[in-house]
Amino acid sequence: MTKSELAELLGISRQAVGQQIAGTSKKKEYIRKMMKILLGLKKDEAEKILSSIPPSECAVMLTEKEVSELTKYSINTLRQYRCSGKGPSFNVGEGKKGRITYLQEDVEKWLSEQKRRPKNSKIKDMDG
The missing domain is CATH 1.10.10 (Arc Repressor Mutant, subunit A)
Structure with missing residues (x-):
């Protein structure tokens, strides 16, 4: 999965994905780890994981x-x-x-x- 695909899937900008992964955005460590994991998956696998997470848990x-x-x-x-x-x-x-x-x-x-x-x-x- 590419950063662009992940950004589209999460409904955020590609820049925001890059910031989360690089740690320039001071968000919680688990978000950074999750994004790195998702980037290593195939798109359909990532979609399956993300669809199981309630939207309120994904708010940045x-x-x-x-x-x-x-x-x-x-x-x-x-x-x-x-x-x-x-x-x-x-x-x-x-x-x-x-x-x-x-x-x-x-x-x-x-x-x-x-x-x-x-x-x-x-x-x-x-x-x-």
Whole structure:
């Protein structure tokens, strides 16, 4: 199985797969090990294993810093977006100083929505 196939299967970017395997994303060690194991399997074997895992167990949570690195927006900009409701969905941990986390799939969805051109753009579409 290739990194691209694994990314497609997991519903995450190829870059995220690479980060998990390289350990540049500070996620739990078992995720890294699982990805290395899955890369060593045939695609149908990996699909069988992954289909048995509940979706809630596969969610990848990102910290504010990781989202900043992924989106290329500063942490301050992300904070402003949270306050104004312009940024990706986020979770707040318990307590007075609850930790802010983001679901990776929410961030990726939000990023894809940001790729649309502004309404006042003078560039014509190639399709028409």
